[in-house]
Amino acid sequence: xxxxxxxxxxxxxxxxxxxxxxxxxxxxxxxxxxxxxxxxxxxxxxxxxxxxxxxxxxxxxxxxxxxxxxxxxxxxxxxxxxxxxxxxxxxxxxxxxxxxxxxxxxxxxxxxxxxxxxxxxxxxxxxxxxxxxxxxxxxxxxxxxxxxxxxxxxxxxxxxxxxxxxxxxxxxxxxxxxxxxxxxxxxxxxxxxxxxxxxxxxxxxxxxxxxxxxxxxxxxxx
Amino acid sequence: xxxxxxxxxxxxxxxxxxxxxxxxxxxxxxxxxxxxxxxxxxxxxxxxxxxxxxxxxxxxxxxxxxxxxxxxxxxxxxxxxxxxxxxxxxxxxxxxxxxxxxxxxxxxxxxxxxxxxxxxxxxxxxxxxxxxxxxxxxxxxxxxxxxxxxxxxxxxxxxxxxxxxxxxxxxxxxxxxxxxxxxxxxxxxxxxxxxxxxxxxxxxxxxxxxxxxxxxxxxxxxxxxxxxxxxxxxxxxxxxxxxxxxxxxxxxxxxxxxxxxxxxxxxxxxxxxxxxxxx
Numbered sequence: 001x002x003x004x005x006x007x008x009x010x011x012x013x014x015x016x017x018x019x020x021x022x023x024x025x026x027x028x029x030x031x032x033x034x035x036x037x038x039x040x041x042x043x044x045x046x047x048x049x050x051x052x053x054x055x056x057x058x059x060x061x062x063x064x065x066x067x068x069x070x071x072x073x074x075x076x077x078x079x080x081x082x083x084x085x086x087x088x089x090x091x092x093x094x095x096x097x098x099x100x101x102x103x104x105x106x107x108x109x110x111x112x113x114x115x116x117x118x119x120x121x122x123x124x125x126x127x128x129x130x131x132x133x134x135x136x137x138x139x140x141x142x143x144x145x146x147x148x149x150x151x152x153x154x155x156x157x158x159x160x161x162x163x164x165x166x167x168x169x170x171x172x173x174x175x176x177x178x179x180x181x182x183x184x185x186x187x188x189x190x191x192x193x194x195x196x197x198x199x200x201x202x203x204x205x206x207x208x209x210x211x212x213x214x215x216x217x218x219x220x221x222x
Numbered sequence: 223x224x225x226x227x228x229x230x231x232x233x234x235x236x237x238x239x240x241x242x243x244x245x246x247x248x249x250x251x252x253x254x255x256x257x258x259x260x261x262x263x264x265x266x267x268x269x270x271x272x273x274x275x276x277x278x279x280x281x282x283x284x285x286x287x288x289x290x291x292x293x294x295x296x297x298x299x300x301x302x303x304x305x306x307x308x309x310x311x312x313x314x315x316x317x318x319x320x321x322x323x324x325x326x327x328x329x330x331x332x333x334x335x336x337x338x339x340x341x342x343x344x345x346x347x348x349x350x351x352x353x354x355x356x357x358x359x360x361x362x363x364x365x366x367x368x369x370x371x372x373x374x375x376x377x378x379x380x381x382x383x384x385x386x387x388x389x390x391x392x393x394x395x396x397x398x399x400x401x402x403x404x405x406x407x408x409x410x411x412x413x414x415x416x417x418x419x420x421x422x423x424x425x426x427x428x429x430x431x432x433x434x435x436x437x438x439x440x441x442x443x444x445x446x447x448x449x450x451x452x453x454x455x456x457x458x459x460x461x462x463x464x465x466x467x468x469x470x471x472x473x474x475x476x477x478x479x480x481x482x483x484x485x486x487x488x489x490x491x492x493x494x495x496x497x498x499x500x501x
Contacts, residue, residue: 002225002226002256002259002260003260004226005226005229005251005256006252006256009252041264048268048272048404048405049268049272057276058274058275058276058277058400058402059274059275059276059387059400059401059402061274062272062274062386062402062403062404062405063386063387063402065404065405066386066404066405066406066407066408069405069408070407070408070411071407071408071411072265072405072408074261074264075261075264075265075408075412078257078260078261079257079261082252082253082256082257082260086252086253089248089252093241093244093245097241169276169387169400169402
């Protein structure tokens, strides 16, 4: 089970999304997951091995690394991407439930074409509208929470070159050097920017859905 | 065979699960297996190479690592996930057996053409009768495995927290030696995360068990208020047309509506359907 399987699972949801939703999914897979897998993981690959401290004291390096990097950027991004993509499964489950209901009606004698049922695209109205809107809302919440967690843990988004560590068993204060800080800062800012774009797409989609439903309601009343 | 292979095998079972069962399967694959593969494995990747002891004594590092980590978290989680997902295969085997029975029935009634055989493969089995018992057993086993592994984790690594420092006195380490674990905070975060998802899975399994029991009781009380033909003996031994027809009737009763509906839908079966007492 890896990112490829997640893509297969979410690809099915794509059919029932709005156009903005489809753009969001593409941005997620190409500019975030793919960048994470092909580039970012290599940059952070040697983060602990090449974290060098100016001391011979055994254990000091481990302790300092743990103190300054409680959870690695890569893992945080992986968790963020998993959490942000899963609300789409709510929509998939709702669509599957609607299909199941239609099949039940078919079994009870109504005439519905089975092939058409499989390929049918459900319009985003009624309870499906609420499920879809909730899923976008959750996506926004998860994105915001993870961005805050990043900001809180790493005091801003820049990777320092040097950290001063005085955790036991390091003697007094020890200088420790982070590997590839500039490259890491570049990727952090990139992932931050794409995350911001995804949040804007989600907000746009939310506005679009709300406006669409308001227009429909006003057309119904006139 | 890897996690993707397991996913392929279990996706087939998904079709015959309850809604809660499907949610459980999604939680397992997305929040446990996927997190294990894409995140946790890299956190524990350097657990031995970065395990440093404050000594130059050869062998001390290995001995202390082995003493404090008899089995790594990653391997325990992999075993747990494999054992927890496999009871679903009991259900898959039972469904395959029932489909085989239905195909036999179709051959007896003379409708063994490709279209009907395909429909047998595709239609969803209702969870009733013996399949209900198999399904409930699989859920009970899942619960049992989850609980056993959580207990093993607790016994091996009390408190679920990963320490930064362990003091080791195993031979050949001289006296007491300080050993430092790599990434303890990150490991604690992932341990807690996996523990929480494990608990969510246990809750989902319990909910599914309750749902199945309640549904079976509701069905039984409906059955008592509307008595229908009971189940007779399974297969006759004589091959006269009368016995064959009885056999067909009994099998139709056992199939609880799913095959009946399929046969009823096809207009060519109207004659035989009229003779069928269970329809």
